[in-house]
Amino acid sequence: MNDVLKMGYEVVNDMLGPEAVAGMKAAADSDEFGGEIGELAVQYAFGTLWSREGLGRRERSLVTLGILIALRATEELHYHFPIALKNGVTRKELEEVVYHASGYAGFPAAASARQIARQILDKAG
Template identity: 40%
Template sequence: MANEFETGLNLFGEIYGEQAATNCRAYAESDSFGSKQAEFAMAWAFGSVWSREGLERKMRSCVVLGMMIALRQSDEIYHHTRMALENGLTRGEIEEVLLTAVPYCGLPASNVAKAAMQKAFDEIDG
């Protein structure tokens, strides 16, 4: 798992910046509550899944956003919207992901997603 953790941390740093990766490492290596979960997430999600070559990051962002919309995971939608932009999706493409989710996930789920996405855009715009 050490190799996947390092791979994941490197990818995380490319997307969110080196300071965020440094902070994540410090937390994952601490004895704080939830630190082991952070280590698992970094190794598994970023080190094993996001680092795979089967899909470009842009496409993987579309897939993950769609799943998070279906699950109504507003915090994850917020973070993955920011990540999607870093991975090359445009705001228009993110809106297309949102619109594609409407008939499959429903208006309530898409409304949750729209609010989380807008929050991400607003914070980026300052």
């Protein structure tokens, strides 16, 4: 395992926990279709991008949420709203990200994100 991949797994462990790491590793080691996509994400997104200097994890979470809302990447939002909370983004700030996205990404995208955020926040308490 290369250093960037190791660093990526450390970031995923910090933000999503050991269960997420185990799931990604198991998928990469399986014969399932596209099983390595998680490991590619770990290496590039988390090992390279999330590990860069210049922005902290909190700021990266805010940027990531805005992008994912605009892309209507609802599956990814299920992971990144909890990551944002773990990275210190407040409930009010999450709300503001969704509001702000409505002006740039459109109301349907913001409404979808709002629904996902509500589910995540209800579970978080």
